[in-house]
Amino acid sequence: MRSLLSRRFRATRAVTAATAVLALASVTGQVAHADTPAVPEFDDGFGLSQVTEDREVHSSTDFSITVTTPEVAGQHKIRIFLPSDYASEPGKRWPVTYFLHGGPGNPDEAGTVEALRSDQMITVAPDGGRKGWYADWLMQDTAEGAANWETFHLEQVVPLIDANLRTIPDRGQRAVVGLSMGGFGSMHYAQTRPDLFGHVASMSGGIDFGNYAVRGAVVATELNLTTAWCAVSSSRGCADYGPVVDSDAIFGSPYPVFNADHIWRSVNPAASANLAKLADTGITLYTGDNDLVENHTADGVDIVTSRLDKLGIPSRAVNYGDGSSLSPTCNGGHNYGCWAPAFADYIPRLEAAFAAEETK
Template sequence: MRPPSARHRRLAVALFAAALLPAVSPGPAAWADSPAVPGADFTDGFGLSQVADGTEVRSGTDFTITVTTPEVAGPHRIRIFLPSGYADDPDRRWPVTYFLHGGGGNVDDAAAAPALHSDAMITVVPDGGLKSWYADWYMQNTAEGAADWETFHLEQVVPYIDANLRTLPDREHRAVTGLSMGGSGALHYAQARPDLFGHASSLSGGIDFSMATVRATVLATELDLPGAWCALSTPSSQGCPTYGPSVDSDAIFGSPYPVLGADHRWNAYDPAAPANLSKLKNTQVTLYTGNQGLIDGQTAMAAHTVKNRLDQLGIPSRLVDYGNGASLSPQCDGSHTYKCWGPAYADYVPRLEAAFEAAAKN
């Protein structure tokens, strides 16, 4: 009897391996044109290189890729939620929402707000670090290494997503939203790049950098002083991580002290500064906050300051101060937690979807 050929040996191995794998339904015919592993066919570019073994697949519409970039030290994950119909219609393009997580959090926090996994849009959750504050840091030689987070997100992640997914790549179909630290990042990104984002929302955001409590929070993250902010801005199931290695108190925005203009970088970033708010004149702005507890008592003050200044500038906006949470959801107590942010996104996302749909008709 002749020994099996190399071709037959390869076939036998393939059949044996297939027998060990669980059966998977093939899904819609259109899925045949998509990669077996979502994100596997992404093409490097815009300074981003995908880590070959860094893809996590939860389903065909929920997966995470890992990338590296010279702008920010270390590998970084990007979680992506696709609409359930994404694979069914290969000619359709979709709006995109960028979700910015809070301090001490990570890209998996988005799962605590199920409304973000929408059938009407793509949601992209880029790693924002434990204390990035969504800024290009003043100091680049700290224990964190390179930390140009704003450049990473706005000049690399956004065009990378547009190049690799079927997006509608215009501001009317692109939103940025975030909570806590990510809430300030969302307003700042919309102000820094009004050409990119037509919609911005902040939930319980540290959005007024003139407030001593907000500046103190930034300093606490720089010095890795875990406290209430960390414990409450991360889903309870994930516990309270530290803010990473301690860095200089001037690392992100330079000196925080308003003496002889030493705090000019804080003021330039400040999402509540009238000069920055004026850049939102063509942006749909939504603010959510409770007013209970140590933290949301402060974010409520910041949100009302921003709302009043937008009103003075004649810029339409929507503020939802849900107070003790009773008007929002039975599970919300008005505090700085996903018990409130989850319902807040359940209120916000349908409104955002309607705005995207209206823009598509124009």
């Protein structure tokens, strides 16, 4: 961490920037100006190092940092949305929602979901890779290199955010939400770390690894078979999932022979043993059922809610079918035309849940 003197300099610099033109050359040779919106400075830590020249500032409440870590090869963006009153209320702390994109998406896809720009919470959208599947990969020597995505997010990104922003570091004030691949990730993370997340939502998530079509979709991303499961996180059509890796690279063998698929079963969000870990968690599931992919995500929602009911764990499930009941932009398919209005329905409910937790 930087010294107290460094922190005081940083605070002085921020005040000066608000009132006069600055010509402070950074180590990268870049120059800051008074018309650049002021955003919070971040200290490195928890194994993360910033790539300062790749910071992006869209506004005073919308910016990205880029980090490197030994846990995941390459550079990784983390996009952050702050409440509009974040700077003007320096004594206030805020709930945090983590948005997990689908594959082969990226953190900037959070910018297409207007509801995530909430004045009641901080939203953090970390990179999850084109096919990271929010997991610590079984194989670390593939063309993708180091791929400990779960460790990156849960043991590095979350504490980095808590250390650098005015969060409320409590599970009741922290949510994880995701779509498609990120829908698996949100459920998996909530089950793996119920101490971190008190709320979870999955939009069209691959949440039942007992469904072999879902396993096949994961394998298709490993092999970059773009025709197998198109438009997984956007409406762009079939996209590039990156270098081909072994079909066993992430979760091991998908075949249920001689216990070969034991990793798939251990991380399956639909497994009753994993669902039992959500006993004290707010659970929301959305899906359509109007294309090949959504037919499978709808089956997953049915299985998960049935098992939750048997466990006596409440949940809220929304199957909007062909989308006509949700929004004119939604055709019931696997796309942001449905996910954006689904988030518009969900986020006010999450804000209310955060507010209820705060009054306890």
